[in-house]
Amino acid sequence: MASAEAIPVAPPNEYYEIRAIPGKGYGCFAVKPIERGTRILADDPLIIVPIAYYMNCDIQQAFDKLSAHEQKLYFSLHSGHGQDPKLWPSRISDQVPEHEKARIIEQHTARTGKDASLISIFQTNCMEKDKGAAVFPHAARFNHCCNPNACFTWNSAIQKETIHAMTDIQPDEQITLSYCDMTHERKLRSWELRHYGFVCDCRACTGDEEDETTFANQSAERRFRLEELERETKNLRGKYLLQGAQDPNFAKKLLEMAALHQQEGDWTARLANVFLDIALVCEVHGDVEMAVVAGAKAVQVKRDCQGADFPDYSKYVDVLRRLKTKLSQKKA
Ligand SMILES: [Zn+2]
Incomplete structure (x- = not known):
């Protein structure tokens, strides 16, 4: 402009x-x-x-x-x-x-x-x-x-x-x-x-948000649900993640958030962070295979939206490396 x-x-x-x-x-x-x-x-x-x-x-x-x-x-x-x-x-x-x-x-x-x-x-x-x-x-x-x-x-x-x-x-x-x-x-x-x-x-x-066939309606529904999930998981993520992992619905909510961000086209660092939390929760639950899949997604989204030279990118890479090592030890 x-x-x-x-x-x-x-x-x-x-x-x-x-x-x-x-x-x-x-x-x-x-x-x-x-x-x-x-x-x-x-x-x-x-x-x-x-x-x-x-x-x-x-x-x-x-x-x-x-x-x-x-x-x-x-x-x-x-x-x-x-x-x-x-x-x-x-x-x-x-x-x-x-x-x-x-x-x-x-x-x-x-x-x-x-x-x-x-x-x-x-x-x-x-x-x-x-x-x-x-x-x-x-x-x-x-x-x-x-x-x-x-x-x-x-x-x-x-x-x-x-x-x-x-x-x-x-x-x-x-x-x-x-x-x-x-x-x-x-x-x-x-x-x-x-x-x-x-x-x-x-x-x-x-678009008409009241008309269920429109993109505007679907987008509004997704944004509404995302805000709801943000609120519900806010105190269970990041440093509270171990606590979050104890909540039986927590992983399901994170997966729903990841899906909604993607459907809305929000491929930002926020989505990378959701994938990282999914990886860590899977690790807590002993599902290392799934943890590696989510960890790889986290690294990819993070790199795509901010670049490999972004300050905390290495944190994502380190988690993925650790999970991969764990998986290969488990398989051995
Ligand atoms: Zn607009």
Whole structure:
């Protein structure tokens, strides 16, 4: 997405180019078949604000350090300003502390203002980076879809934002990312996306959720069930996994989660983590064969969505190696 005056250009790469979409700005389109797991982009931050609750002055400080060329690039990015003030709450509760009030007013003013500003561009394009946020000039050009074909991650090992293909992508297909949590329901997604200044028109958002034959209905059912399962298993996973393994329905719930994530096309690190937990639970139950199958899935999904250079990828590889050793000992 970009402002009217400059036609954006992708960095030199073999996978995609930026094309105009009539009435909708720009998008990134595949120029050849892209296999799942391909790293489409590794982007350097243009501007970093190392805190989550930033003010305009924090962005200004970072912006002032940029070269004239970089500042121009920053202002060529899309801005979600000019929104209808009626879309946003007009009152701030008295309970909100003064400094937070000032922050909310700044953001509100930027969103509803007539012109693009430092803060409106930051709000529209920033991605999480460590404990703060950053704008990645090329990653920011990828449009949103609630069922995207690619995903993005901050990779601290290489200090770059990466974009990986989550599915096989065909030539001329638009490459999309989800700006919001894929398990969220339509109403919440549309609220989250309003922060970026647009209304999503993907098939999950525009289809009739009441009509059981539509994708929108099936997607809504899956997201609802996933949220339910997330809640039910939250305190049984990760460091509580041994406890979870004692619950007779736990493994079944994890398998259902893995199936739902895949059906929804959510081949992200979250799915890798579900597979890892399935592997570990199978190990606890003595089913090492199944543990190896799930462990291999975990490694594959993890590598496909984040890359083998991602900081905690080795943890997945180590678990799989351990399980494989156990299996060969068992067979011997
Ligand atoms: Zn959507």
